[in-house]
Amino acid sequence: MNAERRNMQNLRIGVPSKGRLSELAAELLAQGGMGFRRQDRSLFARVKDIPIEITFLRTDDIPVLCAEGAIDMGITGSDIVQENEVDVQIRLKLGVGKCRLAVCVPESSSIQNVADLDGCRIASTFPRVTSAFLRQHNASVHLVKLSGSVEVMVSLGVADAIVDLVETGSTLAANQLRILTEIGQYETVVIQGNGCRFPELADRIIRRLEGVVIARSYSLLEYNIRRELLEQAEKVTPGFNSPTVNALEDPDWCAVRVMVKKKDIIEAMEKLESIGANAILETEIANCRL
Numbered sequence: 001m002n003a004e005r006r007n008m009q010n011l012r013i014g015v016p017s018k019g020r021l022s023e024l025a026a027e028l029l030a031q032g033g034m035g036f037r038r039q040d041r042s043l044f045a046r047v048k049d050i051p052i053e054i055t056f057l058r059t060d061d062i063p064v065l066c067a068e069g070a071i072d073m074g075i076t077g078s079d080i081v082q083e084n085e086v087d088v089q090i091r092l093k094l095g096v097g098k099c100r101l102a103v104c105v106p107e108s109s110s111i112q113n114v115a116d117l118d119g120c121r122i123a124s125t126f127p128r129v130t131s132a133f134l135r136q137h138n139a140s141v142h143l144v145k146l147s148g149s150v151e152v153m154v155s156l157g158v159a160d161a162i163v164d165l166v167e168t169g170s171t172l173a174a175n176q177l178r179i180l181t182e183i184g185q186y187e188t189v190v191i192q193g194n195g196c197r198f199p200e201l202a203d204r205i206i207r208r209l210e211g212v213v214i215a216r217s218y219s220l221l222e223y224n225i226r227r228e229l230l231e232q233a234e235k236v237t238p239g240f241n242s243p244t245v246n247a248l249e250d251p252d253w254c255a256v257r258v259m260v261k262k263k264d265i266i267e268a269m270e271k272l273e274s275i276g277a278n279a280i281l282e283t284e285i286a287n288c289r290l
């Protein structure tokens, strides 16, 4: 199949060609029934049974290429979308790759607030977002635009402060830096270009991925409870929409099935047990449509 023919028939999704995000994107698409196999270092892969073609690109280029119409959709970071100031829609937040963009100064620095940055040198790979933020705070700085290794710029004497992504904070600690203030919070997202050639298929892809994202963040909780305690239990587990309640052979008891956020599951189980629920079971959800 030549490139032109491929272009005409398939929705094209740009995914990161390497790194952790590349693996995350491949796993997510596979779980949503859109698995693919990349041969060696090929730039394209075809998804089976659905007209989708995967294009492997640099994560940083995905928003621009989506805005330019080279790809219909893409998986990238919302930080990169904002920095590129491109006109694309963020269709879905994937709940992974969460990080913060922060202004960071040396641990020993006397700088206490953003206004103190006036006249400083600031290094960043996010020049547009940084400039806009500093403008809002009336701080006039000399911006050093870089494409990586920003955290060493203070010790190299290049900058007084940096604006960089912080995930766990270990890079900052290793470089004796502290957060002065946070500019924004970001995560991995699915974007869609305004010129997307197959909007209905794009909606179908989003529904599939949404099912996976929700399934990953929720568990299914089942328990038995006396009917008179049901209202109390439902306050602990209100569910995504509402819990499913089934009768048991003993008319005084009922069985409840409900979705609970994974991060809340242990606390919910403890509370239910203290209310009087029993046979409390947590089950993983592989996929869902709600």
Ligand code: PRP
Residues within 6 Å of the ligand: 148, 149, 151, 164, 165, 166, 167, 168, 169, 170, 171, 172
């Ligand atoms: C990012 C960021 C920081 C680091 C922060 O770099 O630029 O250097 O992660 O993470 P931490 O708070 O968990 O230490 P990344 O590893 O993505 O590589 P990059 O330098 O190519 O951006």
